[in-house]
Amino acid sequence: MLVVYSLVFILLFLVLTFTTGKYFNTTGDYKIFHKMNKNQAQLVFIFGVLFFLFVIWQIARWGKGLLPVAASEHGAEYDKLMKITMIIIFAVFVLTHIVLFYFVLKYYHRRNNKAAYVTHNTKLEIVWTVIPTVVLAILIYQGLYNWNSIMKPLTDKDQPVIVELYAKQFDWTARYAGIDKQLGRANFQLIKGANFLGLDSTDVSSQDDKIVKGEFHIPVGKPVQFVFRSQDVIHSAYMPHFRAQMNCVPGLKTQFNFVPTITTNEMRQNVKNAAFDYYLLCNKICGTAHYNMQMKIVVDTPEEYEKWLADQKTFQ
Ligand SMILES: [Cu+2]
Numbered sequence: 001m002l003v004v005y006s007l008v009f010i011l012l013f014l015v016l017t018f019t020t021g022k023y024f025n026t027t028g029d030y031k032i033f034h035k036m037n038k039n040q041a042q043l044v045f046i047f048g049v050l051f052f053l054f055v056i057w058q059i060a061r062w063g064k065g066l067l068p069v070a071a072s073e074h075g076a077e078y079d080k081l082m083k084i085t086m087i088i089i090f091a092v093f094v095l096t097h098i099v100l101f102y103f104v105l106k107y108y109h110r111r112n113n114k115a116a117y118v119t120h121n122t123k124l125e126i127v128w129t130v131i132p133t134v135v136l137a138i139l140i141y142q143g144l145y146n147w148n149s150i151m152k153p154l155t156d157k158d159q160p161v162i163v164e165l166y167a168k169q170f171d172w173t174a175r176y177a178g179i180d181k182q183l184g185r186a187n188f189q190l191i192k193g194a195n196f197l198g199l200d201s202t203d204v205s206s207q208d209d210k211i212v213k214g215e216f217h218i219p220v221g222k223p224v225q226f227v228f229r230s231q232d233v234i235h236s237a238y239m240p241h242f243r244a245q246m247n248c249v250p251g252l253k254t255q256f257n258f259v260p261t262i263t264t265n266e267m268r269q270n271v272k273n274a275a276f277d278y279y280l281l282c283n284k285i286c287g288t289a290h291y292n293m294q295m296k297i298v299v300d301t302p303e304e305y306e307k308w309l310a311d312q313k314t315f316q
Contacts, residue, residue, distance in 0.1 A: 041108035048101025073259040075243035160225035167235035167248040170289035174216035178208030215296035219305035238283035
């Protein structure tokens with residue numbers, strides 16, 4: 001690939017040297033100058049057409065690589081806003097680029113043609129200020145509305161499943177609150193041997209906490225309250241299928257909650273892939289093995305979830 005790039009680079013360099021030389025030799029000879037201008041304008045226009053074909057090809061080629069339908073309640077809202085934003089961006093992109101390439105062809109320099117000398121146009125200024133302002137205001141309003149509804153804290157009435165996700169270089173550990181629905185205290189100074197989460201054994205509520213590695217399960221249709229901690233550097237808990245991401249910061253607890261809506265089995269049928277799995281990934285470049293910092297997430301029916309949880313060992 002490097003060889004191909006190098007050859008293309010050398011070729012373009014030679015073309016550039018050759019054409020600039022020709023240009024410098026012919027200043028003064030209007031006919032050749034005019035022909036070059038016209039050629040360049042036509043080439044830019046052809047490039048524009050090819051560019052659009054390339055964009056269409058890319059959408060067709062890579063479009064299927066996008067995430068499947070959101071597997072959380074708030075994910076649907078999130079995707080809707082994303083869709084509206086992308087439609088607006090794409091429409092503006094197509095319009096401005098058609099104009100860009102077409103105008104180069106239409107208005108390339110001709111003898112005796114004079115460019116209009118416009119110093120100021122109030123109407124134009126207003127149009128290109130007001131339209132983006134209104135569009136952005138609508139998007140930002142909708143974005144803030146979504147943000148507030150997504151980040152709304154859960155209350156005890158919601159009876160959330162409480163899961164702590166503990167990040168360290170380079171893996172994840174999940175901790176469930178246990179029967180008392182309370183995560184026990186933890187302190188990094190208590191990290192020793194098997195107690196790699198630094199749980200405080202004198203705190204009663206830590207006794208029944210369940211520590212899980214490899215994969216963790218959550219029940220469909222129930223709110224899940226995630227609490228994030230980190231042992232060493234800043235990590236980021238990224239659960240793309242649920243449209244969720246939150247930084248894990250050493251010395252600080254962060255939170256996020258969502259309601260999963262599609263079980264792993266249902267999603268496997270949705271995407272027609274029996275090997276499909278949800279994943280928790282680290283989305284902050286945190287060191288050499290960052291790329292492999294992941295944990296499988298299994299969305300169960302509430303019955304399956306209870307059964308799985310009962311099989312997990314408590315901290316004690
Ligand atoms: Cu990380």
